Amino acid sequence: MPKKPPTYQALSAQLEALLERLQDPEVQVDDAVQLYEQGLQLVAALESQLTAAENTIKRLHLQAGKQAE
DSSP states (O other), X not given: OXXXXXXXXXXXXXXXXXXXXXXXXXXXXXHHXXXXXXXXXXXXXXXXHHHHHHHHHHHHHHHHHHHHO
């Protein structure tokens, strides 16, 4: 059975935790760079989910408009 992708809320929570770690003054530069890269990946995944949701809503609106005719 294929693994379900993480939800928007789960990705958002991961990003929030990552941002908190980045704000730690004790974080090493190499670690900060790695965290930054992970953050960019999370942002891309979040944007992808938002785009997919937006496309679904647009499609549903179009379908609803066709059914009303």
